[in-house]
Amino acid sequence: MSDARSSAYIDLDAVRHNAVTLDRAAGQAGLMAVVKADAYGHGAIECARAALAGGAVALAVASVEEAEELRLAGLDDVTILIMSPLTEPAGLRALGQRCEVAISDLPALERLMAVAAPDADVRVHVEVDTGMGRLGVPLDHALALADAAKIAGAHVVGLMTHFATADVTDGPEAGFMREQLVRFRALAPTFRDRFPGITVHAANSAGTLRDPDACFDMVRCGIALYGCSPFGGDPVTDDLIPVMSWRSRLSLVKHFGSRESVGYGRTWRAARGTWVGTIPVGYADGFARDLSNCGEVLVGGRRVPVIGTVSMDLITVDLGPEATERGGEEVVIIGSQGRERITADEIARLRGSISYEVTCAVSPRVARVHVG
Numbered sequence: 242m243s244d245a246r247s248s249a250y251i252d253l254d255a256v257r258h259n260a261v262t263l264d265r266a267a268g269q270a271g272l273m274a275v276v277k278a279d280a281y282g283h284g285a286i287e288c289a290r291a292a293l294a295g296g297a298v299a300l301a302v303a304s305v306e307e308a309e310e311l312r313l314a315g316l317d318d319v320t321i322l323i324m325s326p327l328t329e330p331a332g333l334r335a336l337g338q339r340c341e342v343a344i345s346d347l348p349a350l351e352r353l354m355a356v357a358a359p360d361a362d363v364r365v366h367v368e369v370d371t372g373m374g375r376l377g378v379p380l381d382h383a384l385a386l387a388d389a390a391k392i393a394g395a396h397v398v399g400l401m402t403h404f405a406t407a408d409v410t411d412g413p414e415a416g417f418m419r420e421q422l423v424r425f426r427a428l429a430p431t432f433r434d435r436f437p438g439i440t441v442h443a444a445n446s447a448g449t450l451r452d453p454d455a456c457f458d459m460v461r462c463g464i465a466l467y468g469c470s471p472f473g474g475d476p477v478t479d480d481l482i483p484v485m486s487w488r489s490r491l492s493l494v495k496h497f498g499s500r501e502s503v504g505y506g507r508t509w510r511a512a513r514g515t516w517v518g519t520i521p522v523g524y525a526d527g528f529a530r531d532l533s534n535c536g537e538v539l540v541g542g543r544r545v546p547v548i549g550t551v552s553m554d555l556i557t558v559d560l561g562p563e564a565t566e567r568g569g570e571e572v573v574i575i576g577s578q579g580r581e582r583i584t585a586d587e588i589a590r591l592r593g594s595i596s597y598e599v600t601c602a603v604s605p606r607v608a609r610v611h612v613g
């Protein structure tokens with residue numbers, strides 16, 4: 242353990258393993274590793290390398306800054322797709338980094354072509370809205386946009402869409418992914434004829450693991466690469482290994498008498514004499530304040546409850562009347578200890594969120610330690 246207040250250990254062997262798992266699930270389709278948002282808080286450069294070692298053939302990011310970071314780190318030859326719309330200056334930088342760019346409308350194409358040198362190799366993926374309702378050109382305008390791109394001198398190298406409910410396997414929305422798939426599939430042959438060699442892609446992690454028909458030529462996987470089940474279940478079910486393990490130590494352990502209170506607002510009082518531990522992790526580290534009086538962490542291989550209000554820099558836990566800890570012992574916030582394990586999904590469920598938000602929230606203050 243370093244001198245950091247807390248550290249997030251990132252298991253790169255697990256990233257590589259998960260890439261192999263996803264690549265296998267994708268069948269003939271290639272794997273694009275989605276490393277946006279610093280690889281969902283896991284470290285983009287290291288995770289990109291590990292995913293490539295596990296068989297990924299391309300990378301995807303949300304911004305030009307994220308693409309530049311990867312190029313600067315020496316990831317020179319790999320395809321990088323920027324999935325979010327770009328301003329003109331961002332487009333210029335994207336072309337400078339030899340990135341491929343997703344476009345959803347004519348203005349996006351025009352912004353890109355306005356900054357492209359006459360001989361530039363502008364490579365675009367036409368994104369189609371088959372039901373996500375966010376990015377993407379309406380289905381019946383997709384071909385017109387692609388033709389316009391070709392006429393403008395761009396190379397149409399990709400046709401893509403994004404599923405709204407790939408992770409929803411029961412209830413009224415369970416069938417919607419199929420509907421999107423059917424709409425998208427109808428478009429593919431025309432695009433393949435018109436743009437030979439085009440890469441057709443739709444599936445995120447959930448889509449990849451759920452339906453081989455959704456995999457087309459390439460799959461775009463993020464969350465599963467980081468060892469979280471896209472369905473919110475046990476990652477082991479899908480042969481995924483959790484990647485992040487967030488660890489700290491007890492800074493201080495004190496004995497509390499009955500009725501003594503802990504923290505801001507005095508939201509917790511000891512019901513009996515007990516040992517209370519203070520841990521140097523707070524909401525500024527990404528331990529959400531709404532885990533006050535409801536989260537758990539692992540100490541000595543057992544689950545102990547977070548008590549009182551989560552503060553900016555600290556949390557407190559009830560170690561129990563029989564606790565033997567007196568400070569310095571390891572605390573696990575995400576990960577396993579002994580036979581116990583806390584997943585990002587478990588934390589997410591407590592707060593009505595998803596694992597993505599939990600790992601993305603782990604702030605830069607928490608040292609990332611890449612292992613493997």
Ligand SMILES: *Cc1c(COP(=O)(O)O)cnc(C)c1O
Nearest residue numbers: 275324403445446461462463464
């Ligand atoms: C983030 C993102 C993905 C990856 O989704 P996961 O659920 O993390 O696998 C795929 N496609 C697009 C367009 C995205 O924005």
